[in-house]
Each structure stands twice: as C-alpha cells, then as structure tokens.
Amino acid sequence: KQEVTQIPAALSVPEGENLVLNCSFTDSAIYNLQWFRQDPGKGLTSLLLIQSSQREQTSGRLNASLDKSSGRSTLYIAASQPGDSATYLCAVLGSGNTPLVFGKGTRLSVIA
Amino acid sequence: GAVVSQHPSWVICKSGTSVKIECRSLDFQATTMFWYRQFPKQSLMLMATSNEGSKATYEQGVEKDKFLINHASLTLSTLTVTSAHPEDSSFYICSAARLAGGRSYNEQFFGPGTRLTVL
Numbered sequence: 001k002q003e004v005t006q007i008p009a010a011l012s013v014p015e016g017e018n019l020v021l022n023c024s025f026t027d028s029a030i031y032n033l034q035w036f037r038q039d040p041g042k043g044l045t046s047l048l049l050i051q052s053s054q055r056e057q058t059s060g061r062l063n064a065s066l067d068k069s070s071g072r073s074t075l076y077i078a079a080s081q082p083g084d085s086a087t088y089l090c091a092v093l094g095s096g097n098t099p100l101v102f103g104k105g106t107r108l109s110v111i112a
Numbered sequence: 113g114a115v116v117s118q119h120p121s122w123v124i125c126k127s128g129t130s131v132k133i134e135c136r137s138l139d140f141q142a143t144t145m146f147w148y149r150q151f152p153k154q155s156l157m158l159m160a161t162s163n164e165g166s167k168a169t170y171e172q173g174v175e176k177d178k179f180l181i182n183h184a185s186l187t188l189s190t191l192t193v194t195s196a197h198p199e200d201s202s203f204y205i206c207s208a209a210r211l212a213g214g215r216s217y218n219e220q221f222f223g224p225g226t227r228l229t230v231l
Contacts, residue, residue: 043222046221
C-alpha cells in the first residue's frame with residue numbers, strides 16, 4: 001500500500017527566504033506526482049504535476065523535482081512571500097487505476 | 113477547463129438529519145469521481161470511488177449505508193450523509209477524473225469542498 005510522507009510537518013521562515021519541502025513515497029511504481037496548495041478552510045489548488053518520466057516541473061517561483069527510483073520529490077519555493085503561507089500537500093497517483101494518495105502536508109508560514 | 117464545483121459550500125444541520133452534497137464537473141465528462149473527507153489539520157482521506165452508472169467502491173472503515181454515493185451522470189455525483197451526527201462534522205472534498213491516454217484517468221480535478229457542521 002502506497003504511503004506518502006511529508007517533512008517537515010510545519011515550517012516558519014522570514015520573507016525572502018528560499019525553502020524546500022520534502023515528500024517521500026514507498027512504492028516507486030507511480031504514474032505521476034502532484035503538489036497542491038490548500039489555504040485554511042479552502043479546497044485544493046494544483047501547483048505542479050510531474051509525470052513519472054519527468055525529472056522536474058517549474059512554474060514561476062516554484063520548482064518541483066522527482067526522483068522516482070528513490071521515492072522522493074521536493075518542492076522548492078524561491079524568494080518566499082507572506083502570500084505563500086498555506087499547507088502544501090504532496091500526492092501520488094499509482095501506475096494502476098488507483099486514486100491519489102496524499103501526504104499529511106507541510107504547513108508553511110512566511111513572516112513579513 | 114476542468115472545473116469542478118460543489119454545493120453547498122457549507123451546511124449546518126441538526127443531529128439525525130440527512131445532508132446531500134453535490135459535486136459537478138462543469139466542462140468535462142467525469143467517468144470517475146472521488147469523495148474525500150478532511151479533519152482539521154489532517155490530510156485528505158479517501159472515502160469512496162464512484163464510476164458513472166455503477167456502485168461506489170468504499171474504502172475500508174467507511175460505512176456505505178451512512179455515506180450514500182450516487183454517480184448517475186457523467187457530470188454529477190452526490191454524497192448523502194444519512195442520520196448525521198456531530199462526529200460526521202468535517203470538510204468533504206470531491207474530485208473528478210476523465211478518460212485519458214488509455215487509463216481510466218491520469219489527473220484528478222478537485223472541487224472547493226463542503227464544510228459540514230452537525231449540531
């Protein structure tokens with residue numbers, strides 16, 4: 001059974017810092033991996049989706065990498081801003097027709 | 113494209129009543145829909161998977177008689193919480209997926225969620 005772990009569970013940084021969020025998964029037979037953002041009391045916003053054949057995806061200040069063989073992904077946020085404060089969720093889609101499996105998330109606070 | 117809506121966005125009900133939550137794919141046909149629940153500061157937990165026109169598949173520990181799921185069309189799935197109790201209070205999120213690349217789906221699109229509070 002796929003398990004997804006995110007470290008750290010919470011992170012507080014001053015504005016302007018670059019930061020890395022980590023995600024690991026136990027079964028490397030994945031179809032894709034996705035990073036989401038969730039604001040308190042809100043739904044999910046998809047940030048980046050990496051196919052299993054890809055190594056990274058970039059969108060603005062965000063860069064996500066994938067090392068499928070080692071079961072790891074990182075989300076890099078450059079020049080963090082207070083508006084980046086949210087919970088970031090990593091989710092993995094299995095190679096079979098199985099639904100997304102989520103990690104518990106990293107709660108990020110960027111202090112002005 | 114790929115917009116999913118949920119209705120209502122929040123609901124407060126008395127213990128013992130039933131509540132229906134709708135999930136709609138607005139601009140695509142969703143062959144598969146998923147229902148998740150999320151407790152405060154917890155991650156999303158999958159409750160069930162539903163394919164259009166067939167019975168939902170529930171995850172272990174989810175009572176199918178309490179959480180009734182109907183996926184009668186390619187754009188609508190409903191979750192009915194029957195005889196709701198305070199412990200059912202949670203954030204319920206649906207997602208929808210479509211046929212792509214020979215798989216049943218390769219990406220899920222999420223609704224904005226429904227906050228249920230049972231008094």
